[in-house]
Amino acid sequence: MHSVTLNAIRDHVIHPPDNGDAQPISRQALHLAVMDRLRKMITEGTLPPGAHLNERALCEQLGVSRTPLREALKMLAVERLIELLPNRGARVVTLSEGDIADAFELLSGLEALAGELACERITQTEIDEIQALHCAMDACHASGDLPGYFDCNRRIHDRINAAARNPALTQMYQSVNRRLQALRFRSNLHAGKWERAIDEHVAMLSALRQRDGVALGRLLREHLMAKCASVLAHRRAAA
Structure with missing residues (x-):
């Protein structure tokens, strides 16, 4: 970085x-x-x-x-x-605490829906591509390359969203997600939270391979809300 x-x-x-x-x-x-x-x-x-x-x-x-x-x-x-x-x-722009909570709540719902739809519609080739991105992301984590890790992370979430095959969902997801990119990036600056994010991605990839939409939707929602809690806790501590 x-x-x-x-x-x-x-x-x-x-x-x-x-x-x-x-x-x-x-x-x-x-x-x-x-x-x-x-x-x-x-x-x-x-x-x-x-x-x-x-x-x-x-x-x-x-x-x-x-x-x-x-x-x-x-x-x-x-x-x-x-x-x-x-x-x-x-x-x-500086987001208020309310702005952050509202945006993460909305984004978690959009990601959960995308995960459920992706499990119904994704191809094996797309799963393989996400697996490759996960391996690259893991390598970035091992070397301490946060920008590289974040880029792979973003591409994984974008691929899952694209696999939902719902352009209206993708458009809304991208709009909300752009407002939170900086906060999502900084949420991994703490080593413990970064390790937990890796574990959560392992579970998400497993659910995707099994095409378990209910499990993937739940994991994506929990993943985003955990990031929201981390961001707000850091903000309050800094204040």
């Missing part, structure tokens, strides 16, 4: 850190690439909640002009990851 120090954040205004995210973005689908990079930076905490976004610094860091950056910011505002402030630029 990229190293981020307190010196990179002054008065909640982001200045470009010296890390791997500073590589210029190609011009192809530029605003989409910028949006993906910013979303990753929000998820991993390089752009923390409440941080004001310095357009000049971000343009320099990403190697783009202000036009694609502003297009990306508009799209992230639609996803409710940032908020645009009249005549004051933009800042990363």
Whole structure:
């Protein structure tokens, strides 16, 4: 994971850190690439909640002009990851405790439904692909690679959702999940919670292989609500 120090954040205004995210973005689908990079930076905490976004610094860091950056910011505002402030630029959204609890409750229900439907509709090839992702995720865990682990984790949940074969469900799932990505990422920073998440994924994969929709739905719901409890406990401790 990229190293981020307190010196990179002054008065909640982001200045470009010296890390791997500073590589210029190609011009192809530029605003989409910028949006993906910013979303990753929000998820991993390089752009923390409440941080004001310095357009000049971000343009320099990403190697783009202000036009694609502003297009990306508009799209992230639609996803409710940032908020645009009249005549004051933009800042990363800060979720209240109620926002977090409500979003996790909704997402846990969506994941449970996706798991139940996936067990009815998934192909063996898709199960094999999820198994491969699980092995890669386990390897990332063993090496302490949290960003790599989180990427594999996200792809596993996305594959289960896609196997449900319900576009309306997928659209809602993606919308809610994007608001919680940063919180889900940080929920694994504690070693004990990370170990527990791995065990939960082993059980989920077993239920999927057995096509036990009831069991997988229950495990997914419990998995998400455990993350919610972890996030809220950490928030209260920090407060």
